[in-house]
Amino acid sequence: MVKTAYVTGYKSYELNIFKENAPEIKYLKAFIENKLKSLIEEGLEWVLIQGQLGIEMWTAEVVISLKEEYPDLKLGVIAPFENHIERWNEQNQIQYQKIIEKADFTESVHHAPYEGPFQFKQTDQFMLDHTDMTVLLYDEEQEASPKYFKRMLVDFAEQTNYTCDIVTFDEINVFINDLQWSEEESFE
Structure with missing residues (x-):
């Protein structure tokens, strides 16, 4: 059973997202929410992030909103070093x-x-050592820091x-297409 998951992936600028109101964010958050809900139903208690811009910050926002429905869900932010922002x-x-x-x-x-890039690598290892699973939003087609x-x-x-779920753009696109289709259906 997965009790603690690390969610990570692209930074916002690696997805060419530069504004908080970009429409892509809505769909990415919906995808993350869907993924987390299925993990919560299986026993997920903690979601950890390092606090990077993009997928991690959006995940944190999703977790915070999910706490209304799942009050036992917890969010941990494990930064690589002090004052990383x-x-x-x-x-x-x-x-x-x-x-x-x-x-x-x-x-x-x-x-x-x-002090140096080693801090990021050690923090990545820390996340692996202290979680049961990682959800990584990353696609080989768009190479970037992840x-x-x-x-x-x-x-x-x-x-x-260790369990890992490496999410590709294909999986995200299928989800978005289904979501858009269901939104269109609800207007009919």
Whole structure:
């Protein structure tokens, strides 16, 4: 049974999403919500993120909204290092702070400011070591920063009994098409 899941994937700019009101976000959040609901029904208790812009922040927003329906669901934000948002623009920092305020647990793996890329790799390993499953939104067709974590994830899963769900654009597109079709049907 999966009790703790790490959800990660593309950063918003890697998906060419630069505004919080971009229509793609609505569909990605709906997809994430659907994925999480099925995991919750199977016993999911905690969702962990590192607090990266994009998939992780949208996941946090989904978890926060799901708490109304699933009050036992918990959100943990495990940052790679202290002040990891200091170079973000003000809007993104505000969004992050709102999530931190509603998170059930916040911590950083490294209790120091940025020292080097090793901090990201160690945090990725920490997430694998402290969760039962990872949901990774990543597609080989659009290579970006999650490719490094994907390699680590696949190796880890092969060496252990770890569960991973690597979500491709095809899976997301099928979901979106079904969602749009059902929305159109509801207007008839």
